[in-house]
Amino acid sequence: MTALDRPRPGLVVLLAFVLTLAGHFTLTRAGLDIPVVNDVRVPLFLILLLCLVLEAHQVGPCPAKGGQALLGILLLFGYQGLSVLWVPPGSVTGPGLGDLCAITGLLVVYFNLAAWDRDRVTEMTFKMFYVAAWIYFLAGAVGLGRSVTGRWAAFGGGPNVFIRIMIMGVFTSFYMYLRSGDKLIWLAPIPVFLFGAIASGSRGGLISLGITIAVALLAIRPRFNLDRIAKPLVLMVAMTAIMVVTAGPSIADFVRTRFLEGTVEQGYTSDRDVLYQMALQIFWQRPLLGTGMNGFHTIADLGAGESYVHNLPLSVAAEGGFVGLALLALAWLSLWHAYTAVPKSERSLEARFAAYCGIFMGATSLFSGDYYDARLMWIFLLLAVVRPAPAPAPLPR
Template sequence: MTTAGETRPGLVVLIAFFVTLSGRFTLDRVGFDVPVVNDVRVPLFLVLLLSLFLEAYHTGGHPVEGGQALLGILALLGYQAMSVFWVPPGSVTGPMLGDLLAIAGLLVVYFNLAAWDRDQVTATTLKLFHAAAWVYFLAAASGRGHQANGRWAALGGGPNVFIRIMILGMITSLYLYLRSGENLIWLVPIPAFLFGAIASGSRGGIVALGVTIAVALLAIRPRIDFDRIAKPLALVAVLGTVLVITAGPSIAGYVQSRFVEATIGQGYASSRDVLFQMALRIFFQHPILGTGLNGFYTVTDLGFGERYVHNLPLSIAAEGGFVGLALLLTAWLGLWHAYTRVPLRERSLEARTAAYCGIFIGAASLFSGDYYDARLMWILLLLAAVRPAPVTVASPR
């Protein structure tokens, strides 16, 4: 049993990570159909909440800074849930309400974990993402999970999920490199994960990586030491060249057709442009409150095809209107304010890494995914913003 001030145990963090990463995995994928618990989030959440309750019972409460960031996100999720009262007739809202409730539950869990020991919780979470990236990469490299068109995926998730894990693997490689005192061994996985990201064929994910790199360069530009980074860059370049020479031919034709011919030559956008235009049209038709939760799918009547916009702000604009967009902006600004309240020199490596991971997921959410797929963005940005309050010791009288 631990007491206040000691390093937090990792069991609750481990359970929270698996609940977060499991997504909407259902037992029917493996041949079972069990009512209620068919969605594995139900039993996993029960285990997670019980573990959190027992830990909180033993350790008591902890003062925290940055709590307003959580309130901003919960306000947005609460408004989205409340929008079921004005959805179009025939809208199916139950599954999406469950998604919003799951996101809120995960945020409350991670908020409490961060209040105990934010840096330790974040460090453990980043290491788990790195391990997950290896598992996903090796599974995909073995040929399991590939789509019919050759796009890499693994463990039941699609290519857009796969690339998110690959890029998080790259970022956590850099984190482990810096945390280890610049041990070059931690940079070795970066070319492999980048190879997997390209093999996923997710153009939005590649753009999101570019956005993240641009933001990082703007942030660290005044402090770049070119002599210090020369050796790491050379190592990554050499390993990347070797990987391209040895494994590149296996996906060369696919990259040519997906990225060059389809995207540049034909302007193919996987119907994203059409979905974005539909979302904007719905927003202009319902500018104040939107169509309500899952209203986009009901109004557009796209059948069994696309069920959501694949762009988080546009989804909220169409289904939540101006009020939803204002709450989204408020949530982001709340996270930014809580994060920047800590002077740059005092921000931990864990907080900065979580912020960049969250920025990447946020940028990726402009091109793929729905509300639940954005959960990693909210969790990682929350871990970057929330921190235990400093313990004040009363002076003796």
């Protein structure tokens, strides 16, 4: 069976997306208590893996290019799992190991999907994120999940999760605009999603968006054609003005207190400076191997609410030492090498957008989240580099 003859992925991509988006969601948030399946990842993973096996049997072998990037990531995860052997007494490692296994499972699934039909899988994933962004925005707009401070959130994910979905709405809207042949209708939601991003109050998410835009501009170095951007620019300005006039007053006080007074005037950092300083201190105390999985929480003893550093490299440094940092750098370098090995002219639109989405998710991991919250970074970067291998040339007769 050739690549053109193979059935196109569908249900498996949907299940993988739902499982990825679910995060740490448990049934207890919905008022249910069912042993074993309280963590929705358990039943969803069983269904996903069963569907993947059935689909793989139907599709047949799918050789891939860029697979060395997955090996670099798995080396990091393997070392982090091994680090439970030297954790401090009293450390709780079960949830962390479960998260590592879950991320590994997701990456294996997405690797196989990318080897099957990377561009189709990425396109479907972007479309589902576009729909999810609208659902999250509407939920946040009506107040479902909004925090007591007024920060927008939805479905128990918290403001830092909310802004990631909002910015994915921005990226996917722009992707749909380019893929549709520059149909302006796809740009209209961008100011809406940016409004939701600001309403989340996530300063790290907004900084991460700025970092991603800067990286994209440096990589692309676009030549601005005024005739081409005039209509999109007018549309964006008009939509932004409508959002500011109609919905701006509802969050004006929140923006003033969160961004101007809290951040600029008072220098409020949500205790990130304390967490970062403690992580560095622990790193210098155990520089080679670190404290082991979840050792930061045990040694720092900052209370039940502060179980992780909210910064991926610093967390790896504190709990994995120099070895962990070296493996993290190796994982990123292997992804970079696999991406740059493809000539620019041969990189699909899906691969390029997956790369920038991965960069954004990686930037957010500098300000919030634990190891499992970095899963979207690894998934998008993997989708950017793994692709079906070209069919071998037929042997001459």
